[in-house]
Amino acid sequence: MPKIIAAxxxxxxxxxxxxxxxxxxxxxxxxxxxATLNGRELAVASYLQDHVIPCLIGRDAHRIEDIWQYLYKGAYWRRGPVTMTAIAAVDMALWDIKGKVAGLPIYQLLGGAAREGCLVYCHANGTIIEDTIETAIRHRDEGYRAIRLQCGVPGLASTYGVAKAGQRYEPADADLPSESVWSTEKYLRVVPELFAAAREALGWDVHLLHDVHHRLTPIEAARLGKDLEPYRPFWIEDATPAENQDSFRLIRQHSTTPIAVGEVFNSIWDAKHLIENQLIDYIRATVVHAGGLTHLRRIAALADLYQVRTGCHGATDLSPVTMAAALHFGLSVPNFGIQEHMPHTEETDAVFPHHYRFEDGMMHPGDAPGLGVSIDEERAAAHPYKRAYLPVNRLEDGTLWSW
Ligand SMILES: O=C(O)C(=O)C[C@H](O)[C@H](O)CO
Ligand SMILES: [Mg+2]
Known part of the structure; x- marks a missing residue:
């Protein structure tokens, strides 16, 4: 049995x-x-360093479930993004070890491939509709079968998901939180126009997705779902904040547009009501923020009973280690839906060499034992931590709003 001697x-x-x-x-x-929690990185690092690592030394690395329960129940304090990200990091590392010892990729330990690859969606964004469409056409020509569309809102200086001219989109862009201004009325005018233009230019053979990023009230989200119905989106994501889970019922009552939610969820308890009441179609919880493969499998098993499929978060703030774990999970889980793919920069890929690959609209985790990702520690050391925050958002009258 491999015994943990250091972490x-x-x-x-x-x-x-x-x-x-x-x-x-x-x-x-x-x-x-x-163990990356965007904008709160050092809180997780401290949780691990000061409170988790001392409890790991001497344990049998093969006892993944027992260590998971020890860290979850043993803390007494339950759930929360910092705790669940820390537990996820340990869980991923233990699955990586188990795979390496077995000489098998993790998806084989999870039951083997249930499909040939994981359907992924990429991002197309632009400050005006035409730029978004141009990018979407390029991605379709690269082989993507599913594309998320975001565009600038006329009258607003910036909005979620849209890069500054000539730059890659990276939301955690400032040493202290930057502030953006939001208008629901302006936004609700432009999104149906974006989808109409996209169907006109791209036809019907590509899936189109959209992220509302928690900015609408339930009735506004219902309106958006209804307005987008003619363009058959694959999903609208985070259409309204999910703390009050029953509010999703209102969206359902008005629209058949599929609903995805949960990238900010960290446990099965955040998703239980939504799943059991079939208020959503896709669950976005992912390996790194929802307690690792061990816990995400449990969420997916519950979701499967209600025909809710997975659609794991996969923005660039989730490292290649999570991307690999998500692909092992996605390849093997019965109710896989789609996986987000926002390619990392070359610098990031150089720090985390990996075996996963993109081919013909799908991704595959590769067949290296374990996760199939390593870290080049020398390169990593050449890029020291730099504090960076996600922006905050205000209505035009100054009221603080969801970002
Ligand atoms: O990729 C998405 O769907 C997101 O909403 C990205 C989030 O804003 C990002 O991961 C926050 O850290
Ligand atoms: Mg999102």
């Missing part, structure tokens, strides 16, 4: 911040786990 954190910023846990065993096997 340490690698904090690096190859273009953006990542926190990685590396667990080492007495047989020389090592495992990696992503």
């Amino acid at each position: 340490r954190l690698i904090v690096t910023s190859p273009g953006r911040n990542f926190v990685t846990l590396k667990i080492e065993c007495d047989d020389g096997t090592t495992g990696l786990g992503d």
